Amino acid sequence: MNRRKLIKVLPWITTPGLLVVLFVVWELSVKALNVSPLVLPPPSKVFENLGDLLGKASTWQNVQVTVIEIAIGFSVGVAAGVVVGVLLGKLPLLEASVRPLIIALEVIPKVALIPLFVIWFGFGMTTKVIIAALLAFFPVMLNVLLGVRSVERGHRDVMQSINASRWQTFTHLEVKSMMPHVFAGMETAIVLAVIGTIVGEYLGGNEGLGYMVVRTLNELNAPALFAVILMLASVGLAMYFIVTSFKRVAIPWHESVYGRKAEG
Amino acid sequence: MQATKTPVLEAVNISKSYGEKQVLADVSFSAGEGEFVCIVGPSGTGKTTLLRTLSALGTANSGEVRVNGMAITRPPAEVSVVFQDYSRSLMPWMRVGKNIELPLRRYKLSPAERTTRVTEALRDVGLEHAKDLYPWEMSGGMQQRVAIARSLAYRPQVLIMDEPFASVDAQTRADLEDLMLDIRARLGVTIVLVTHDIEEAVYLGDKVIVLSGRPASVSATVDVPLGRTRDQISTKSRPDYLELRAKIHAMIMQSPSSVSG
Ligand SMILES: Nc1ncnc2c1ncn2[C@@H]1O[C@H](COP(=O)(O)OP(=O)(O)O)[C@@H](O)[C@H]1O
Ligand SMILES: [Mg+2]
Numbered sequence: 001m002n003r004r005k006l007i008k009v010l011p012w013i014t015t016p017g018l019l020v021v022l023f024v025v026w027e028l029s030v031k032a033l034n035v036s037p038l039v040l041p042p043p044s045k046v047f048e049n050l051g052d053l054l055g056k057a058s059t060w061q062n063v064q065v066t067v068i069e070i071a072i073g074f075s076v077g078v079a080a081g082v083v084v085g086v087l088l089g090k091l092p093l094l095e096a097s098v099r100p101l102i103i104a105l106e107v108i109p110k111v112a113l114i115p116l117f118v119i120w121f122g123f124g125m126t127t128k129v130i131i132a133a134l135l136a137f138f139p140v141m142l143n144v145l146l147g148v149r150s151v152e153r154g155h156r157d158v159m160q161s162i163n164a165s166r167w168q169t170f171t172h173l174e175v176k177s178m179m180p181h182v183f184a185g186m187e188t189a190i191v192l193a194v195i196g197t198i199v200g201e202y203l204g205g206n207e208g209l210g211y212m213v214v215r216t217l218n219e220l221n222a223p224a225l226f227a228v229i230l231m232l233a234s235v236g237l238a239m240y241f242i243v244t245s246f247k248r249v250a251i252p253w254h255e256s257v258y259g260r261k262a263e264g
Numbered sequence: 265m266q267a268t269k270t271p272v273l274e275a276v277n278i279s280k281s282y283g284e285k286q287v288l289a290d291v292s293f294s295a296g297e298g299e300f301v302c303i304v305g306p307s308g309t310g311k312t313t314l315l316r317t318l319s320a321l322g323t324a325n326s327g328e329v330r331v332n333g334m335a336i337t338r339p340p341a342e343v344s345v346v347f348q349d350y351s352r353s354l355m356p357w358m359r360v361g362k363n364i365e366l367p368l369r370r371y372k373l374s375p376a377e378r379t380t381r382v383t384e385a386l387r388d389v390g391l392e393h394a395k396d397l398y399p400w401e402m403s404g405g406m407q408q409r410v411a412i413a414r415s416l417a418y419r420p421q422v423l424i425m426d427e428p429f430a431s432v433d434a435q436t437r438a439d440l441e442d443l444m445l446d447i448r449a450r451l452g453v454t455i456v457l458v459t460h461d462i463e464e465a466v467y468l469g470d471k472v473i474v475l476s477g478r479p480a481s482v483s484a485t486v487d488v489p490l491g492r493t494r495d496q497i498s499t500k501s502r503p504d505y506l507e508l509r510a511k512i513h514a515m516i517m518q519s520p521s522s523v524s525g
Contacts, residue, residue, distance in 0.1 A: 152352050153352070154347055154349055154352030154353045155352065155353070155355060157321055157345070157347060157353070158347070158353055158355075158366070158367075160321055160339060161319055161321055161339045161344070161345050161367075162339065162366070162367040162369070162370050162418075163338060163339050163341075163370060164369075164370075168369065172355075172366070173355070176355065176357045179357075251357070253356050253357045253398055253400070254356070254357075255400070258398075258400065
């Protein structure tokens with residue numbers, strides 16, 4: 001096997017290996033040092049709890065709630081981000097007049113607003129969707145705003161030299177050159193949407209994985225808490241993976257996609 | 265070329281300023297049907313500015329551009345441009361075939377006709393098998409061939425080229441130069457090619473227009489009586505070729521524009 005191939009397959013072998021080593025060391029040290037299971041439960045306990053939880057319909061109900069909140073919030077945030085980003089990118093006067101406002105909104109830690117949303121929109125899914133959407137909105141909007149303005153001059157010349165209409169230039173050129181920026185924004189947005197949803201669930205409501213974290217914490221059930229955190233991590237990873245896979249399919253021509261392939 | 269015939273492309277007293285800075289002053293020249301005209305001048309003289317005006321991508325402050333005797337205000341269908349930087353001119357999200365098809369959207373063509381044109385254009389530049397590649401999968405020379413094919417599929421009367429071979433290696437450059445001579449011979453298209461390379465200008469041109477001065481104007485129009493068939497080795501060793509090259513070189517050296525500024 002040559003070096004390039006080796007570099008490609010190596011992570012697939014080492015990652016599970018490292019995880020196994022981690023769990024074994026964890027298990028042994030917890031046993032050897034006699035750590036209280038309330039502080040650090042051994043992985044065997046965690047997986048036992050995970051098994052129990054996955055066997056319950058209510059767990060799956062909670063997973064479903066969280067996933068739906070993330071998905072809707074993310075989609076709304078991305079859609080709004082694209083529309084506002086294009087408008088602001090195309091209308092420099094508008095952008096100049098709202099810029100201070102945008103910067104202010106960008107800088108505010110939006111997680112701090114969550115209690116307000118709970119007051120306004122209650123303890124249901126709406127609040128979490130709004131939080132996820134709000135968090136997802138900014139990175140997409142800012143990336144698209146930049147993308148609209150960074151269309152290659154040479155490509156514009158080509159469209160102009162064939163007398164393309166504004167609409168043709170928009171659909172054949174501007175939309176395409178914007179796509180990598182949309183995806184760059186989406187990759188940040190999905191991470192933030194997951195965070196926003198879960199923090200929203202911590203603070204209010206009685207469903208979702210975030211709520212399960214709070215409940216197991218209140219019960220001081222550390223093994224179950226670890227198990228829920230594992231599930232949360234899996235949901236977050238799966239979401240991110242979906243977005244990057246979508247990118248690979250949608251813009252195979254972009255160097256952020258083919259560059260990685262070539263590097264192999 | 266009969267003197268009475270209307271030139272295909274004609275620039276009449278073109279002047280252009282960017283703000284206070286005048287770049288072109290009363291530039292005039294013409295290109296007849298099937299003629300290969302090379303415009304030569306050092307970097308920063310205003311060659312790109314002139315080409316943008318010729319293709320109506322930019323506007324002049326005064327003067328006019330005529331295509332078949334008619335003054336133009338918008339990019340005319342008879343003229344196609346091959347840009348200096350192929351990597352910024354081909355769309356990376358389109359495969360080669362789609363890139364070549366793009367300008368054809370200007371016309372209402374049947375899908376079959378479009379396919380024929382793409383296939384022919386690819387054959388004209390010797391890239392029959394590249395239709396489904398992405399531009400970034402190709403070498404620089406191949407990409408420039410695709411850019412040329414895109415212009416040819418359009419079937420223009422005039423092909424305007426801005427230092428098209430400036431960023432490829434010497435061998436590729438020689439191949440592409442011969443490709444252009446071949447295309448002119450086979451398709452009878454008029455070519456206006458801008459370059460800062462005197463050797464290239466004399467090798468390719470039926471006529472070399474020397475652009476110099478600040479602001480730039482046409483300091484000489486030199487006919488190149490080397491015939492229409494040329495060869496990288498034998499033509500370039502002919503005494504009359506060498507003499508022309510030296511003459512044009514001297515003209516450019518004498519002009520104040522050779523002092524970079
Ligand atoms: N858009 C522009 N705005 C202001 N100055 C420009 C612009 N384009 C070109 N120039 C100036 O005009 C001069 C001629 O440029 P250009 O036509 O690109 O020359 P060339 O193609 O011969 O190198 C240069 O001094 C350049 O700085
Ligand atoms: Mg130039």
